[in-house]
Amino acid sequence: DTGVSQNPRHKITKRGQNVTFRCDPISEHNRLYWYRQTLGQGPEFLTYFQNEAQLEKSRLLSDRFSAERPKGSFSTLEIQRTEQGDSAMYLCASSLTQGDIRSYEQYFGPGTRLTVT
Amino acid sequence: LAKTTQPISMDSYEGQEVNITCSHNNIATNDYITWYQQFPSQGPRFIIQGYKTKVTNEVASLFIPADRKSSTLSLPRVSLSDTAVYYCLGTGANNLFFGTGTRLTVIP
Numbered sequence: 435d436t437g438v439s440q441n442p443r444h445k446i447t448k449r450g451q452n453v454t455f456r457c458d459p460i461s462e463h464n465r466l467y468w469y470r471q472t473l474g475q476g477p478e479f480l481t482y483f484q485n486e487a488q489l490e491k492s493r494l495l496s497d498r499f500s501a502e503r504p505k506g507s508f509s510t511l512e513i514q515r516t517e518q519g520d521s522a523m524y525l526c527a528s529s530l531t532q533g534d535i536r537s538y539e540q541y542f543g544p545g546t547r548l549t550v551t
Numbered sequence: 552l553a554k555t556t557q558p559i560s561m562d563s564y565e566g567q568e569v570n571i572t573c574s575h576n577n578i579a580t581n582d583y584i585t586w587y588q589q590f591p592s593q594g595p596r597f598i599i600q601g602y603k604t605k606v607t608n609e610v611a612s613l614f615i616p617a618d619r620k621s622s623t624l625s626l627p628r629v630s631l632s633d634t635a636v637y638y639c640l641g642t643g644a645n646n647l648f649f650g651t652g653t654r655l656t657v658i659p
Binding site for chain 1: 600
């Protein structure tokens with residue numbers, strides 16, 4: 435399977451704990467995106483990378499969230515001091531963007547469902 | 552800030568053509584306009600993208616007027632399996648915006 439993979443698929447944690455999620459994009463894709471989605475809402479953009487550079491970060495993203503993409507391959511999203519409001523599906527996507535016109539043809543992984551108790 | 556506006560929901564009978572229009576107020580000059588489909592408990596799935604005029608692929612057509620302030624996704628002859636949420640993606644500085652999408656229900 436050469437699609438986007440995410441691990442773990444489910445995570446239950448207690449409030450105040452730190453959690454880390456991993457995303458492995460499609461290998462030739464240069465962009466990697468992180469989103470958060472809650473029930474009944476569309477995906478909420480968190481951040482994205484082009485290769486290893488973090489290009490954009492949502493103003494909604496608190497300082498408790500951090501993401502890395504070392505060597506421009508897989509990415510990790512860490513949430514520190516989790517709160518109950520962090521409970522959501524965390525989605526990763528990747529895309530190949532070339533040329534002057536920016537494409538957002540993203541391929542999404544299955545997501546990591548986080549439950550904070 | 553990128554933002555989009557689409558109808559919250561639509562119903563259609565099987566076999567009909569469905570058109571969903573999205574307003575995207577300040578899409579960047581050098582960005583494609585992109586649409587996604589999402590089923591419950593799955594990540595969004597790319598449907599189609601275009602820059603201007605009309606684009607057609609095996610599942611949909613996309614109509615974009617010259618001013619690029621809106622776009623219309625056209626699904627020909629929908630079936631029950633097309634019941635899903637459809638999003639147009641808003642793009643802008645420091646943000647990508649999916650919004651709440653349009654929930655399409657196809658009725659037998």
